[in-house]
Amino acid sequence: AIAIFTDVIGFLSFRLSSLVFLQVFGTVIAIGLLMIYLLSISALPALMLTLPPKRMALEKAVKTEPGRWSTSLARLSDDPLKVAGIAVLLLLPMGIGFMQLEVAFDEREQLNPEVPVVADFILLSDEFAQSPAPIYVVVEGQVFSEQGKAAWDAALGVVEATDGTSSVSGLWSTLDAQRARDPVLDGLLDDVDADVDGAWGALSSWALTNSTGRDVTSATLAADGLQTVISFQAETAAWDEVVAFAENTAEALDEAENELEGAQELALAGRSLVNAQTTADVASASILSTGIVAGVILVMLVGIHTTRQRNFVRGLSRGVVSWVPLMMVVAWVYGIMGFTGYDINPQTVTIGALALGLGVDYAVHISIRMEEEAEHDPFATEQVWVERSISTTGRAMFGAALTTAGGFSVLNLSSLLPLRLFGQAFVVAITLALLASLVILPAFYRRFLHVEAAMAKAKLGEAEEA
Structure with missing residues (x-):
């Protein structure tokens, strides 16, 4: 229930993203997880009861004797400083890998170049696509009017004043270039410059209804004459540079719009801006979902241990x-992704939240089992408590991790590269979550086991006195 609840919260946190596909993805997965949990505690037990039980001696039903691996892992808990040192040493290079981790959202990254038709498309895109993709300033309002021309001039001024812009073109620059070859257009523009009555209407009629005029203006003028664009290119490379460029340019356009006398509006658009903003949203969604899940898990762990201990201080320390x-x-998952060249993309954006959701399940199971072992046999050693916990609950955790990793490893068969990377990253996350619960947590938790044993001894002493 704990793991499902935290996973549901983590996936629902994607509802806070501005990306529709992340909102839908998070909602669908959250509903699916909730339904799976409800069916596992209702329909599954009923189905299991319909199967005849297999008669087997209790000692053969399950092996609870500690094995070699259980003993080896338990010995590590006797030296928490060594375990902590190893963990810190592993975190240091992971920090370097985390600094190398990049966020990427590109339509080409969703494609598999091994498919012939996809390889042809990529080749054509590299050879003939305009690079960089054009950016547009959209001028909305009555285009053929004094206010419309003033709005276009204001937008053009913003574009030309922005560093790194080139290949600027738009409606009025196209008309000025065409007037030298078209006497009719030249006369119409002269009438507009001379402020002749009806000149704007005549120019609008020529541009919107005349076949020649429509051929000239169709690329930059909407059919209703209420929208036009200025296209240009900008010298930007990384997605964060594009986002900063878009924010600064949009702010300058807002200032220019406020100075206009008419009802015209100025806006910025472009495919590269959409990709950059999507990448930024993917990055923020990754941080937000991981942060929300981490906070929820901390609260739940503190609540669980506080309820068991009936003491907030002891519950807080155990939870932390x-x-x-x-x-x-x-940190390890993101560090490994950075070292191996994996990117944070729409598929791997959930890896942090999922790793936490799985890891908390393992952590609760093994920590409570160790406490129960200490309560059951308070005169045993710490190594015995950990051995018994790993040989029983630890084996079940290993089986659960193995089946979950096997399920996600099927994604390696996908023709989509991001899905394959997600499956690989998730297998790594599951493995690390299991190892952290079986190696690191027992070493950190040893002091609390001695406290549990001391409390159990005190209860035994009171019972003997009574």
């Missing part, structure tokens, strides 16, 4: 200690 290895897992 259980939470720290989970955050290490997130």
Whole structure:
């Protein structure tokens, strides 16, 4: 229930994104997880009861004796400083990898170049596509009017005043270039310059209804004459540079729009801007979802341990200690992605939240089992408590992790590269979450086990006295 709840919260956090596909993705996955949980606690037990039980001796039903791996992992808990040192040493290079991690959203990254038709498309795009893609300033309002011309001039001034812009073209520059070859257009523009009555209407009629005029203006003028564009190119490379460029240019256009006397509006548009903004939203969604899930998990861990201990201070300390290895897992996952060249894309954006959602399940299971072992046999050693916990609950955790990793590894068969990368990254995340719960958490949790044992001994002493 804890893992499902935190995963649902994490996926629902994508509703805060401005990207529609992330909103839909988060909502659908959250509903699916909730339905799976409800069916697993209702329909599954009923179905299991319909199957005849297999008669088997209890000692053969499950092996609870600690094995070699359980003993080896338990020995590590005896030296928490060593475990902490190894964890920190692993975090240092992961920090370097995290700094190399990039956010990327490109339609080409969603394609598999091994498919012949896709390879042909990429080749044509590289050879003939305009690069960089044009950016547009959209001027809305009555185009053929004094106010419309003033708005166009204001927008043109903003574009020309912006550093790095080139290949600027628009309606009025097209008309000025065409007037030398078209006497009719030249006369219409002369009438407009001379402020002749009806000149704007005549020019509008020529541009919107005349076949020659429509051929000249169709690329930059809407059919109703209420919208025109100025196209240009900008020297930007990285998505964050494009986002900064768009924000600065949009701010300058807003200032120019406020100075206009008419009802014209100025706006910025372009495919490169959409891709850059999508990339920025993917980055913010990754941070937001991971942060929300981390906060929810911390609150839940503190609440669980506080309820068990009936003491907020003890619950808080246990919750924080259980939470720290989970955050290490997130750092390791992102660090490995950075080292191996993986990008944060619309598919891997959920990897941090999912790693936390899976890891908290493992952390709760193993920490509570260790406490139960300490309560059940308070006179045993810490290594015995950890051995028994790993040999029982740890085996179940390993089986769950193995099946989950196997399910996601099927994504490697996909023809979409981002899905393959997501499957690979998720297998790594599951493995690290399991290792953190079986190696790091027991070492950090050892002090609390001695407290549980001391409390159990005190209860035994009171019972003997009574």
